[in-house]
Amino acid sequence: MGTEKREAHHYTTYAYNAEIKEKRPYPPCRAACPVNTDVQGYVGLIAQGRYEDAFELIHAVNPIASTCSLICHHPCEQECRRNDVDEPLAIRHLKRFALEQATEYRRKKRKPIPQTKEESIAIIGSGPAGLTAANDLAELGYKVTVFERHPTLGGMLSSAIPPYRLSREALQEDIDDVLAKGIEARTNCQIGKDLTLNDLTEEYDAVLIAVGLSLSRSLPIPGVDAPDVLLAIPFLNDVAYGKQPKVGEKVLVIGGGNVAIDVARSARRLGCEHVEMVCLESAEEMPAWSWEVEEAAEEAIEVHHRWGPQAIRVNDGKVEGLEVVKVKSVFDEDGRFSPVFYDDQTSFIPADTIIITIGQMSDLSFLEGTPVEVDERGRLIWDRDTQMSSADGIFTTGEVITGPGSAIAAAANGHRAAKAIDLYLRGEDIKLGLVAEEKETILAFPEELVQKLSKQSREKIVHLAPKIRTSNFDLFEVGYEEQAALMEARRCRTCGGGAIVNAAQCAACLTCLRICPYDAPLVTSKAQMIPEICQVCGLCAAECPGLAINMVSYDAGEFREHMSDIIGDVDPERDAPILVAFRCNHNAGVNGDQLPDNVRPVHMHCVSRLDVLDLLKAFECGADGAYVMICDEENGKYKNVPSRVKKRIEYVRQLISNIGLESERLSYFEAGTHPDEVWRQAARKMTEKVKALGKD
Numbered sequence: 001m002g003t004e005k006r007e008a009h010h011y012t013t014y015a016y017n018a019e020i021k022e023k024r025p026y027p028p029c030r031a032a033c034p035v036n037t038d039v040q041g042y043v044g045l046i047a048q049g050r051y052e053d054a055f056e057l058i059h060a061v062n063p064i065a066s067t068c069s070l071i072c073h074h075p076c077e078q079e080c081r082r083n084d085v086d087e088p089l090a091i092r093h094l095k096r097f098a099l100e101q102a103t104e105y106r107r108k109k110r111k112p113i114p115q116t117k118e119e120s121i122a123i124i125g126s127g128p129a130g131l132t133a134a135n136d137l138a139e140l141g142y143k144v145t146v147f148e149r150h151p152t153l154g155g156m157l158s159s160a161i162p163p164y165r166l167s168r169e170a171l172q173e174d175i176d177d178v179l180a181k182g183i184e185a186r187t188n189c190q191i192g193k194d195l196t197l198n199d200l201t202e203e204y205d206a207v208l209i210a211v212g213l214s215l216s217r218s219l220p221i222p223g224v225d226a227p228d229v230l231l232a233i234p235f236l237n238d239v240a241y242g243k244q245p246k247v248g249e250k251v252l253v254i255g256g257g258n259v260a261i262d263v264a265r266s267a268r269r270l271g272c273e274h275v276e277m278v279c280l281e282s283a284e285e286m287p288a289w290s291w292e293v294e295e296a297a298e299e300a301i302e303v304h305h306r307w308g309p310q311a312i313r314v315n316d317g318k319v320e321g322l323e324v325v326k327v328k329s330v331f332d333e334d335g336r337f338s339p340v341f342y343d344d345q346t347s348f349i350p351a352d353t354i355i356i357t358i359g360q361m362s363d364l365s366f367l368e369g370t371p372v373e374v375d376e377r378g379r380l381i382w383d384r385d386t387q388m389s390s391a392d393g394i395f396t397t398g399e400v401i402t403g404p405g406s407a408i409a410a411a412a413n414g415h416r417a418a419k420a421i422d423l424y425l426r427g428e429d430i431k432l433g434l435v436a437e438e439k440e441t442i443l444a445f446p447e448e449l450v451q452k453l454s455k456q457s458r459e460k461i462v463h464l465a466p467k468i469r470t471s472n473f474d475l476f477e478v479g480y481e482e483q484a485a486l487m488e489a490r491r492c493r494t495c496g497g498g499a500i501v502n503a504a505q506c507a508a509c510l511t512c513l514r515i516c517p518y519d520a521p522l523v524t525s526k527a528q529m530i531p532e533i534c535q536v537c538g539l540c541a542a543e544c545p546g547l548a549i550n551m552v553s554y555d556a557g558e559f560r561e562h563m564s565d566i567i568g569d570v571d572p573e574r575d576a577p578i579l580v581a582f583r584c585n586h587n588a589g590v591n592g593d594q595l596p597d598n599v600r601p602v603h604m605h606c607v608s609r610l611d612v613l614d615l616l617k618a619f620e621c622g623a624d625g626a627y628v629m630i631c632d633e634e635n636g637k638y639k640n641v642p643s644r645v646k647k648r649i650e651y652v653r654q655l656i657s658n659i660g661l662e663s664e665r666l667s668y669f670e671a672g673t674h675p676d677e678v679w680r681q682a683a684r685k686m687t688e689k690v691k692a693l694g695k696d
Contacts, residue, residue, distance in 0.1 A: 025440040027495035028079035034412035047489035055102035063135040066170040069096035087458040097485040110180035116141030119205035127155025129398025130210035132414030138181040149190035160236040163473040192366025209396040213360035223312025228319040232357035248352030255357035278304040321350040386430040387420040443532040459488040497553025498534030505548035512540035517639035537638035538609030570622035577624035577690040625665040625690035
């Protein structure tokens with residue numbers, strides 16, 4: 001044909017209006033993320049099929065993104081404003097999908113970062129905090145060396161998180177991204193044994209302690225020293241490294257946290273058919289995440305609530321079970337952990353293997369004989385304002401100071417530690433430099449607005465059947481296929497990405513107020529858009545007479561600016577007419593739509609953003625025809641869109657007719673319940689129609 005086919009999304013950056021977004025209130029999902037990942041931004045990119053751009057936006061703040069896509073407790077989802085409408089967006093699963101789609105892209109872009117600084121930094125520990133700090137410091141041009149006592153990097157991610165939750169392939173992608181920046185890694189190197197902390201302080205300009213919580217706490221009860229009484233972390237270490245720890249026919253796990261769940265579910269996968277848990281808390285008080293408790297229940301793991309361990313019964317060196325006492329209360333009136341028991345209510349739970357999972361602590365034995373101090377309870381002494389230990393130039397980060405938490409929270413602390421070290425090495429005020437700006441958060445949907453929002457069921461995540469998944473340590477979650485991921489991404493309400501008004505161009509004409517289906521505009525001497533109400537439909541921007549309205553999440557004039565690139569060179573000898581096809585993401589199918597070569601598809605947030613100038617520009621740049629795929633009122637994402645867009649199309653038909661073009665060169669098709677089928681049929685019908693009319 002002699003034409004080059006291009007799509008509009010090739011001409012936008014992955015972080016449109018980034019500066020404006022940073023100055024506005026954060027969506028609740030972003031505010032809830034410890035590293036403030038731009039959820040709204042990358043989910044929008046996924047909805048457009050722009051997976052590599054989504055990767056860039058995710059990875060910009062999170063170097064352990066693949067890990068988080070599998071194990072994060074997703075506070076973003078818990079704060080998603082769709083909770084008030086139907087169900088929260090499946091953000092973690094969408095992140096996983098985007099990262100998996102961008103695997104080859106991320107591998108190709110790995111490259112060393114030049115060392116522009118003279119100073120060098122040693123990092124002890126390669127968990128999420130250590131890896132994040134190493135990543136940031138390498139990007140700043142420092143020489144970074146990471147020391148890890150295990151044979152693999154990742155800290156507790158690789159040595160304690162079971163593979164059924166975190167595949168080692170996903171973790172390795174994160175590690176490879178970090179190491180590719182030129183970071184040196186020394187595994188099987190234990191500080192305090194192979195090298196001392198003093199050795200590091202002599203060789204490096206700064207040291208970061210990121211050792212995490214690698215030791216299990218035990219219980220001061222009779223029988224705890226029996227051979228078949230195990231501790232959680234050594235047990236999980238063996239599981240992680242494929243050592244197949246020996247368990248009996250009846251395993252009892254003491255504890256009710258996430259580690260306890262990991263231990264119990266791992267025991268099931270080791271072949272134990274009878275696994276139980278016992279914890280102080282009620283089902284409502286249990287610290288483990290509710291979804292993990294539910295998944296454990298699916299795997300036939302029974303939990304005994306409100307019982308406290310009293311003694312392990314041992315006979316002839318073999319464990320027979322656990323003597324327990326009934327719990328009256330777990331917390332005092334101030335909410336502090338202070339269990340009280342009914343001394344006259346006891347019971348016995350049979351078991352031949354008992355695994356204790358009541359908490360973890362750091363191994364700080366390597367600090368003996370160093371200037372780094374610990375308190376009377378053996379905890380590292382550090383300054384919260386500077387991330388520095390009691391010794392100058394020795395910093396600390398992660399769970400060694402914060403206590404148990406999530407991987408993403410540890411990564412956030414790693415970012416902070418890296419910044420502190422950079423400030424220190426540059427001789428700047430660390431305390432002043434670490435002061436964080438408090439971000440305002442967009443409010444919840446007003447109740448009257450919720451009634452106007454369309455409901456759409458969340459795309460379900462498939463889990464392997466319990467019988468199948470408990471037979472091995474493979475990932476038990478099945479990731480989204482592309483169609484499901486796109487449908488789920490398009491559920492996002494793009495909170496905070498809505499209309500903004502250029503006051504200098506606003507005439508307070510009330511057009512936006514008249515058009516908005518959600519009553520977002522507030523018009524006095526000028527128009528303002530209320531962020532918590534605006535739904536990013538774009539109807540106002542397309543019809544503002546003064547072109548005073550743009551959108552935070554996209555450029556309202558993007559397609560006009562790039563229309564010539566979208567259409568490409570027009571071959572005067574072409575056989576088939578060149579058509580521009582506008583289609584919203586809400587009803588778009590998977591990437592790689594099977595359309596004829598003469599069709600230039602333009603995917604957009606919603607065809608509500610399509611204005612008269614966009615349609616005219618298609619003809620101005622050489623298109624022989626154009627058509628629009630429109631949702632119906634019932635199935636569309638936004639209210640009042642079909643009628644508005646049809647009016648615009650009719651107006652443009654009149655305009656092109658006035659300049660001598662047939663009005664039939666512009667048309668629309670209703671997507672219906674089978675949009676992919678209509679999309680293909682529309683291309684064929686419009687090609688035949690415009691071909692009969694002749695070249696433009």
